[in-house]
Amino acid sequence: MKKVYNFSAGPSKLPEEVLKEAKENLVDYQGNGFSVMEISHRGAVFDSIYKETIALIRQIYEIPDNFEVLFMQGGASLQFALVPLNLYCGGVGEYVDTGVWSSKAIKEAAIQGINHKVVASSAEFGYRFIPDINFSDDADFAYITSNNTIYGTEYKSFPSTKAPLIVDASSDIFSYKIDWNKVSLLFAGAQKNAGPSGLTIVVIKKDLLNLVKPNVPTMLRYDTYAQNESMFNTPPTFGIYMLNLVCKWILKQGGVENIRLINEKKANLLYDLFENSDGFYRAYAQENSRSNMNVVFNIKDKDEKLEKELVKFAEENDMIGLKGHRHIGGLRASIYNAVTLSEVEALANLLQEFRMKH
Numbered sequence: 001m002k003k004v005y006n007f008s009a010g011p012s013k014l015p016e017e018v019l020k021e022a023k024e025n026l027v028d029y030q031g032n033g034f035s036v037m038e039i040s041h042r043g044a045v046f047d048s049i050y051k052e053t054i055a056l057i058r059q060i061y062e063i064p065d066n067f068e069v070l071f072m073q074g075g076a077s078l079q080f081a082l083v084p085l086n087l088y089c090g091g092v093g094e095y096v097d098t099g100v101w102s103s104k105a106i107k108e109a110a111i112q113g114i115n116h117k118v119v120a121s122s123a124e125f126g127y128r129f130i131p132d133i134n135f136s137d138d139a140d141f142a143y144i145t146s147n148n149t150i151y152g153t154e155y156k157s158f159p160s161t162k163a164p165l166i167v168d169a170s171s172d173i174f175s176y177k178i179d180w181n182k183v184s185l186l187f188a189g190a191q192k193n194a195g196p197s198g199l200t201i202v203v204i205k206k207d208l209l210n211l212v213k214p215n216v217p218t219m220l221r222y223d224t225y226a227q228n229e230s231m232f233n234t235p236p237t238f239g240i241y242m243l244n245l246v247c248k249w250i251l252k253q254g255g256v257e258n259i260r261l262i263n264e265k266k267a268n269l270l271y272d273l274f275e276n277s278d279g280f281y282r283a284y285a286q287e288n289s290r291s292n293m294n295v296v297f298n299i300k301d302k303d304e305k306l307e308k309e310l311v312k313f314a315e316e317n318d319m320i321g322l323k324g325h326r327h328i329g330g331l332r333a334s335i336y337n338a339v340t341l342s343e344v345e346a347l348a349n350l351l352q353e354f355r356m357k358h
């Protein structure tokens, strides 16, 4: 098989051994003669996959008993609407605006006509950093986006809040330990660090489930999923199976704390290279907010011609996914959990080679 270095922002690289195991079981699941995709979500075989996956997530993330783990669909984008729909209680929903994805969440609050407030934003600075935050103690919820996929910014720690903290961790789930004393709800589309697209993971504090009002439709209620083991209707069974394999892979890597250390090494390799490039490469994000997941950068002062040339040069060398997001252009190397240190080293070598040529 051709070796490709995949730096895509999501859906993105999955661990090779996960894909291989899935391939083996795709047609004949553990010698049963059926595919894992062909069985009832209510049967014994899938039930054990489901239960094991929940247990693995709880283990990996050290999730306390007063939280539920839910599997939903509709992507992280549906969560933007569900958070205010389920948790707004007539007070104020407070948001931090750190880019496109938090803006989209804020828009969903506006659509629902709830009282909401942006308490901090780095919009006028091109979202190059995580702003200082002060949430009100009595807000109905306090909302943040832990990693900003487009700009390459990431919280170094979560704010301490009295109001329930809601975290969109779509692009950095399973990449560090979570302090569950600080978080009340964490959600993520699976397609970056957790599996294929089509599955959304929600970890929610049980007491929030009591806030949901009677007029919220069944499939849009967190309590429906909590009361029905996420199987009020047919869940995305194949995605859950893939997540199961990814969780086992995470444990094999030594868990999220070990993964964090490796990720830090990977990211620093690139950021250090930029710092030592005499201004040829420039990280987009400010130093104190740089992401370990998405390394966003420019060549010189946004030299678009050279940036395009680099994308082409990388592709000629079997490296894909380096083009920046259309909102800000430039370049982006997404180095999620499954991207190995040696793959990032190969990218660093290519970046050095490209710089020497220009």
Ligand code: PMP
Residues within 6 Å of the ligand: 010, 074, 075, 076, 077, 078, 101, 145, 147, 148, 149, 168, 169, 170, 171, 189
């Ligand atoms: N939040 C963040 C931080 C994201 O990166 C993305 C997608 N890249 C989304 C939300 C939207 O996710 P989805 O496509 O699953 O709705």
